[in-house]
Amino acid sequence: SQTIHQWPATLVQPVGSPLSLECTVEGTSNPNLYWYRQAAGRGLQLLFYSVGIGQISSEVPQNLSASRPQDRQFILSSKKLLLSDSGFYLCAWRYWAGELFFGEGSRLTVL
Amino acid sequence: GIQVEQSPPDLILQEGANSTLRCNFSDSVNNLQWFHQNPWGQLINLFYIPSGTKQNGRLSATTVATERYSLLYISSSQTTDSGVYFCAVDETSGSRLTFGEGTQLTVNP
Numbered sequence: 001s002q003t004i005h006q007w008p009a010t011l012v013q014p015v016g017s018p019l020s021l022e023c024t025v026e027g028t029s030n031p032n033l034y035w036y037r038q039a040a041g042r043g044l045q046l047l048f049y050s051v052g053i054g055q056i057s058s059e060v061p062q063n064l065s066a067s068r069p070q071d072r073q074f075i076l077s078s079k080k081l082l083l084s085d086s087g088f089y090l091c092a093w094r095y096w097a098g099e100l101f102f103g104e105g106s107r108l109t110v111l
Numbered sequence: 112g113i114q115v116e117q118s119p120p121d122l123i124l125q126e127g128a129n130s131t132l133r134c135n136f137s138d139s140v141n142n143l144q145w146f147h148q149n150p151w152g153q154l155i156n157l158f159y160i161p162s163g164t165k166q167n168g169r170l171s172a173t174t175v176a177t178e179r180y181s182l183l184y185i186s187s188s189q190t191t192d193s194g195v196y197f198c199a200v201d202e203t204s205g206s207r208l209t210f211g212e213g214t215q216l217t218v219n220p
Contacts, residue, residue: 032206038152042195042213049207059207088152097141097201100208102154 002027006091006103013110019064019078021106023091026072033074034092034100035066044090050074051096086110113138113202117211124188124218132183132214134198141201143174144208145183148195157183157196188218 006023013019025031035047046059048066056066063082067075074091091103114137124130134143142161146154158165158172160181165172169188174181185192195215199208 034207036210042215044197044199044210046207046209051206057207090154096206099142099156099159100144100199101156102146105152105154107152 002093002101004091004093004101004103006089006106008106009104010107011109013081013108015083015110016080019076019081019085019108021076021089021091021108023074023076023103024072025093028093028095029071031072031093032096033068034094035074035076036090036092036102038088038090039086047089048076081110083110113140113200113209115198115200115209115211117196117198117214119214120212121215122217124216126188126190126218126220128188128218129184129186130188130216132185132196132198132216134181134183134200134211136179136181136198136200138179138202140176140179143176143181143201144199145172145181146197146199147192148197148213150194154197185216188216190218190220192216193218 003026034049036044050068064078089106094100116135118133145157148154160172160174162176169186171184195213197213198211
């Protein structure tokens with residue numbers, strides 16, 4: 001069966017520091033991978049998605065970047081965090097146009 | 112892009128009550144999903160339902176794609192049903208899901 005993991009689960013970072021969130025999927029190949037952010041309130045905002053290694057689509061111009069160095073690995077990064085980067089970050093995967101599955105989430109607080 | 116609207120935004124129930132959550136979308140979709148986000152933030156898949164009706168225990172969902180809406184029914188609600196319910200749709204032309212703003216459900220004992 002397929003599983004998705006992301007880490008770290010919680011982190012507190014100072015403004016201006018770098019960020020790296022990692023997500024891996026097991027038990028599948030060539031999945032579509034997604035990074036969503038949920039800020040204070042409810043909505044889920046799509047940040048990046050990838051349909052293959054090295055293929056990244058950015059939905060919102062911002063202080064973040066994403067990379068997919070391996071088929072089942074998706075990384076969210078920032079060189080210098082802003083206060084507005086605080087939020088709950090969720091990685092997700094699916095087969096093309098199939099059912100979407102989420103990881104456990106990473107809660108980021110920027111101070 | 113496609114617009115997804117959920118209603119009501121907030122709903123407070125007494126345990127044992129029934130409820131209906133609605134999701135309207137502005138364009139044709141490939142599929143539609145319902146999720147439940149529990150108080151710990153975990154997003155749980157409820158239904159993958161591009162059309163038709165499905166049932167899972169006390170929950171059921173109906174999607175009428177031609178009329179661009181979906182309904183989530185919760186019967187005999189329990190306190191563990193509390194959380195935010197999201198609808199998400201997959202545009203026919205793209206590879207991404209667009210989420211509604213969610214319905215915050217609170218079930219009181």
